Amino acid sequence: MLRNLTLFTLTFALFALPAMAADSNCLSCHQDFEEQDGPSHKFIRDIHRSKGLDCVDCHGGDPTLEDMDDVREVKGYRGVPSHAEVPRFCGRCHSDAAYMGQRNPSLPTDQLDKYKTSVHGKLLFGKGDKNTANCISCHSVHDIADSRTPHSTVYATNIPKTCGRCHADEVYMAKYNIPTDQLADYQQSVHGMALLERGDLGAPACNDCHGNHGATPPGFSSISNVCGNCHALQWELFDNSPHKIAYEENDFPMCETCHSNHKILRPSDDMLGITEGSVCLECHAQDDGNHGYETAAAVAESVNKLLVAHLGARALLNDAITKGMMTTDEEFRLKEVESALLETRSMVHAFNIDSVLSRSEAGVAKADSVTANAASLIDEYYFRRRGLVVATVIIAILAIALYVKIRRMAG
Ligand code: HEC
Ligand code: HEC
Ligand code: HEC
Ligand code: HEC
Ligand code: HEC
Ligand code: HEC
Ligand code: HEC
Numbered sequence: 001m002l003r004n005l006t007l008f009t010l011t012f013a014l015f016a017l018p019a020m021a022a023d024s025n026c027l028s029c030h031q032d033f034e035e036q037d038g039p040s041h042k043f044i045r046d047i048h049r050s051k052g053l054d055c056v057d058c059h060g061g062d063p064t065l066e067d068m069d070d071v072r073e074v075k076g077y078r079g080v081p082s083h084a085e086v087p088r089f090c091g092r093c094h095s096d097a098a099y100m101g102q103r104n105p106s107l108p109t110d111q112l113d114k115y116k117t118s119v120h121g122k123l124l125f126g127k128g129d130k131n132t133a134n135c136i137s138c139h140s141v142h143d144i145a146d147s148r149t150p151h152s153t154v155y156a157t158n159i160p161k162t163c164g165r166c167h168a169d170e171v172y173m174a175k176y177n178i179p180t181d182q183l184a185d186y187q188q189s190v191h192g193m194a195l196l197e198r199g200d201l202g203a204p205a206c207n208d209c210h211g212n213h214g215a216t217p218p219g220f221s222s223i224s225n226v227c228g229n230c231h232a233l234q235w236e237l238f239d240n241s242p243h244k245i246a247y248e249e250n251d252f253p254m255c256e257t258c259h260s261n262h263k264i265l266r267p268s269d270d271m272l273g274i275t276e277g278s279v280c281l282e283c284h285a286q287d288d289g290n291h292g293y294e295t296a297a298a299v300a301e302s303v304n305k306l307l308v309a310h311l312g313a314r315a316l317l318n319d320a321i322t323k324g325m326m327t328t329d330e331e332f333r334l335k336e337v338e339s340a341l342l343e344t345r346s347m348v349h350a351f352n353i354d355s356v357l358s359r360s361e362a363g364v365a366k367a368d369s370v371t372a373n374a375a376s377l378i379d380e381y382y383f384r385r386r387g388l389v390v391a392t393v394i395i396a397i398l399a400i401a402l403y404v405k406i407r408r409m410a411g
């Protein structure tokens with residue numbers, strides 16, 4: 001039975017082989033003369049090939065012909081698209097909902113439409129600019145990969161490099177009036193470090209803020225609004241804060257104003273208050289007719305008070321631990337103080353002292369009670385130790401008395 005099956009497979013393969021070769025004259029002839037990095041060799045790894053498409057599906061022609069000159073004569077042979085033709089060349093299938101629906105209904109068919117709204121697309125269709133990105137600048141060509149596979153040029157961890165190929169190249173970007181520091185800045189940012197160094201796919205790559213194909217990601221009127229997608233809490237606080245309207249009126253972007261866009265560094269308490277390094281001082285001064293300055297001072301003070309209370313509790317608890325006391329409950333409560341500290345720092349974005357105090361005061365109260373409990377644990381330790389000394393003395397006296405008595409009896 002097994003032998004029959006093998007025979008059948010072999011026979012089938014023998015018949016099938018020439019048929020497949022005839023189907024892909026384009027591929028086999030091109031492989032014969034192209035270098036290893038030529039289209040036909042690269043194409044072996046292309047998603048289109050693994051989904052059963054061939055050269056002819058993009059370029060046109062007749063795959064059974066054996067001469068390139070004949071191929072070029074075939075009606076509908078498209079040849080090589082120019083830079084400006086590429087988006088429609090790809091869009092012929094990718095914008096065709098009926099076609100894609102049969103192939104893979106879950107794949108969006110809006111790439112070309114969105115691309116047209118982007119700065120890249122407008123430059124291409126409006127000005128025929130050859131420097132601007134088209135589909136293959138981001139996706140490559142002949143070795144296009146499924147975007148979810150780690151070797152894809154548009155996989156999250158490869159995106160910064162893909163965009164940076166143009167945007168970090170001063171010469172390439174020379175004729176445009178925009179900076180070329182986005183990649184370098186991003187690499188130093190909390191987001192860049194999280195994604196590129198720790199592989200944290202929750203951190204945004206360029207496209208999470210700028211969109212894959214459109215001018216902005218879906219659902220956003222401006223790129224400056226995307227932060228709230230992931231930082232919902234800070235976003236909501238800001239949205240209900242006095243800054244909301246003030247920023248809109250002054251055209252200040254919401255989050256970037258204090259955190260920047262590409263070089264977002266790890267925030268610290270130094271950004272608060274009325275001393276050097278405070279972001280508040282960039283816009284608020286004493287006596288400028290609103291409560292900005294006073295609030296800045298009060299917020300910093302309340303964060304500081306909580307920090308000091310936490311440090312005090314921690315130190316005393318450590319002392320109790322070295323004395324061997326049971327501190328599990330207090331450790332747990334100190335964790336809650338740490339959460340209160342995080343919440344207080346987030347609450348900064350309400351730009352309202354009462355909101356900040358609502359978290360910090362609760363934290364301080366908890367820290368104080370940990371301190372008090374740690375102190376009584378330490379007292380208990382000394383009490384027990386005193387008890388131990390008394391007991392030791394009594395035992396010693398008894399032992400001596402016993403010794404004396406035994407000596408006497410012996411004597
Ligand atoms: C018998 C070999 C052979 C076959 C079969 C063949 N090609 Fe070619 N192809 C060539 C050669 C040779 C060139 C030209 C290289 C040059 O002139 O520099 C070429 C050039 C091309 C080009 C570049 C644009 C142009 O028109 O010159 C494309 C695109 C192309 N082939 C696609 C195809 C497709 C699609 C098929 C199948 C339908 C195909 N080829 C079949 C040999 C072949
Ligand atoms: C998904 C669509 C697609 C498929 C499939 C495809 N090509 Fe192409 N091909 C293109 C595009 C787009 C260009 C233009 C590249 C550019 O502007 O750099 C191109 C350019 C070319 C060129 C000329 C430029 C060069 O790099 O030398 C040749 C030759 C070529 N293709 C051959 C092939 C062959 C042979 C196959 C099959 C093995 C194939 N292509 C499959 C889209 C495709
Ligand atoms: C002949 C129709 C056709 C043309 C032309 C075409 N594609 Fe595709 N493309 C497909 C099909 C079919 C798939 C596979 C869809 C599936 O089954 O997931 C695909 C898949 C893709 C994918 C992977 C999608 C994913 O899941 O990440 C990318 C990226 C892609 N194509 C880009 C391009 C680019 C860029 C061009 C132009 C150079 C192009 N395609 C031209 C039909 C086409
Ligand atoms: C500026 C870079 C860029 C350009 C230009 C670009 N893409 Fe994409 N493309 C991406 C990114 C980034 C993704 C998403 C990767 C991911 O899923 O995280 C993507 C995803 C895709 C996908 C997978 C399905 C989807 O929509 O998520 C297809 C198909 C695709 N692109 C086709 C195209 C076509 C066709 C064009 C030209 C009209 C094009 N792309 C232009 C960057 C680009
Ligand atoms: C092939 C080169 C190239 C690639 C790749 C490329 N871009 Fe661009 N991009 C340009 C050019 C050229 C401009 C036009 C600059 C201008 O006119 O201000 C531009 C403009 C932009 C702008 C608008 C800048 C402005 O004027 O406000 C953004 C945002 C942008 N690109 C983001 C990206 C992102 C994100 C990626 C990767 C997913 C990317 N680009 C990939 C070349 C490229
Ligand atoms: C956390 C979100 C975010 C990430 C990640 C991000 N950007 Fe931006 N980017 C912005 C914002 C916000 C602006 C300002 C847009 C505005 O004011 O309209 C901007 C502006 C730009 C501009 C316009 C010129 C400039 O510098 O002001 C370019 C080009 C650009 N980004 C490219 C990139 C590239 C390339 C990457 C990846 C290396 C990237 N961005 C990553 C949010 C982001
Ligand atoms: C796709 C989701 C996403 C988007 C969009 C996003 N971030 Fe983040 N952000 C993260 C993640 C994940 C981290 C955690 C990185 C870490 O801690 O190492 C983070 C960290 C931060 C931090 C440091 C937080 C801390 O506790 O140290 C700041 C500040 C920040 N982001 C601001 C922004 C701003 C401003 C924007 C918009 C311009 C933005 N983020 C857009 C996901 C996002």
Ligand code: HEC
Pocket residue numbers: 242243246247250252257258271272273279280281282283284289290291292293295296299348351352
């Ligand atoms: C980019 C400029 C800018 C920065 C930075 C800034 N503010 Fe403001 N803030 C404003 C503007 C503008 C107003 C509205 C002033 C008005 O209505 O008179 C405002 C209003 C306020 C108000 C309401 C004042 C009132 O009397 O209603 C408070 C409170 C406040 N800011 C606190 C802060 C704190 C705390 C910081 C630092 C964490 C800060 N601001 C940083 C620009 C800024």
Ligand code: HEC
Pocket residue numbers: 227228231234235236238254255256257258259267268269270271272279303345346347348349
């Ligand atoms: C007026 C200045 C200002 C604006 C506007 C601002 N922040 Fe902050 N942000 C701060 C300061 C100051 C800190 C540091 C607090 C600390 O560590 O004591 C901070 C800390 C953070 C943190 C880390 C602490 C936490 O909450 O987890 C994140 C994340 C953050 N900001 C995100 C955002 C986002 C998202 C926006 C826009 C909705 C935004 N910020 C707008 C001043 C600002």
